[in-house]
Amino acid sequence: MTNRSELTAIILAGGKSSRMGEDKALILIQGVPLLQRIYKIAEDCAATVYVVTPWEQRYQHILPPNCQFIKEAPLFAGPLIGFAQGLAQVQTDWVLLLACDLPKLRVEALQEWANQLDDVRTSAIATLAHHIKGWEPLCGFYRRSCLPDLNEYINQGGRSFQQWLNQHPVQVLPLTEPGMLFNCNTPDDLANLN
Numbered sequence: 001m002t003n004r005s006e007l008t009a010i011i012l013a014g015g016k017s018s019r020m021g022e023d024k025a026l027i028l029i030q031g032v033p034l035l036q037r038i039y040k041i042a043e044d045c046a047a048t049v050y051v052v053t054p055w056e057q058r059y060q061h062i063l064p065p066n067c068q069f070i071k072e073a074p075l076f077a078g079p080l081i082g083f084a085q086g087l088a089q090v091q092t093d094w095v096l097l098l099a100c101d102l103p104k105l106r107v108e109a110l111q112e113w114a115n116q117l118d119d120v121r122t123s124a125i126a127t128l129a130h131h132i133k134g135w136e137p138l139c140g141f142y143r144r145s146c147l148p149d150l151n152e153y154i155n156q157g158g159r160s161f162q163q164w165l166n167q168h169p170v171q172v173l174p175l176t177e178p179g180m181l182f183n184c185n186t187p188d189d190l191a192n193l194n
C-alpha cells in the first residue's frame with residue numbers, strides 16, 4: 001500500500017498545443033481549466049505535486065499558492081526532458097507522471113493503481129497502461145531510480161518515451177476504463193468530449 005506521502009506527482013504543462021490552437025492547460029472543461037482539474041487529482045494522490053512548465057505566471061492564478069513549479073529550459077524540448085527535469089527534484093521512491101490534457105482522468109482509478117505499487121517487481125522501472133501502439137507514458141508511475149538511466153538516454157540524443165521504455169522492463173497496469181486516458185489534443189476532441 002503506497003500512501004499519499006510516499007508518492008510525488010509531476011504534471012507536464014509545457015507543450016505547444018499546436019493541434020488545439022490554444023493552450024490546452026487553460027481550456028475550460030465544465031468551467032474548470034484542464035490543468036486545475038489535473039492538479040486537484042494529482043494532489044489527492046500525492047503529497048507533493050510539481051508542475052513542469054516554462055510558463056509559471058500563466059498558470060499561477062489557477063493553481064494553489066503552494067504549488068511547486070519547475071521552470072524548464074529550453075522551450076519545447078519535449079515531454080521526456082520535462083519529465084527528467086521534474087524527476088531530478090523527486091524525493092519519493094515512486095512518481096506519478098501526468099499530462100495536462102486528460103479530461104477523463106479519475107482519481108479513484110489512480111489511487112487504486114497507487115495502492116498496488118508495492119507489488120511491482122523490482123526490475124521494472126515503471127508501471128504503465130499498454131495499448132496497441134505501445135505504452136501510455138503520460139499517465140503512470142515511474143521509479144525515481146530510473147533517473148540516471150533516463151539522463152543517459154537523453155544525453156545520447158534520445159527523445160522518445162516509447163523507445164526509452166522499450167529498453168527496460170515495464171510492468172503493465174490493468175486499464176479497466178480505457179476511456180479514462182482519452183487525450184484531448186484537437187478542437188474536435190474537445191467537441192466530442194461529452
Ligand SMILES: Nc1nc2c(ncn2[C@@H]2O[C@H](COP(=O)(O)OP(=O)(O)OP(=O)(O)O)[C@@H](O)[C@H]2O)c(=O)[nH]1
Nearest residue numbers: 012013014015016017018019076077078082099100
Ligand atoms: N513541460 C513540458 N511538457 C510538454 C512538452 N511537450 C509536451 N508536453 C506536455 O506533454 C503532454 C502531452 O503533450 P501532447 O499532447 O503530445 O502535445 P502538445 O505538445 O502539448 O501539443 P501538440 O503541439 O498539439 O502536439 C501535455 O501535457 C503537454 O503539455 C515540453 O516540451 N515540456
Ligand SMILES: [Mg+2]
Nearest residue numbers: 101183184185
Ligand atoms: Mg496529448
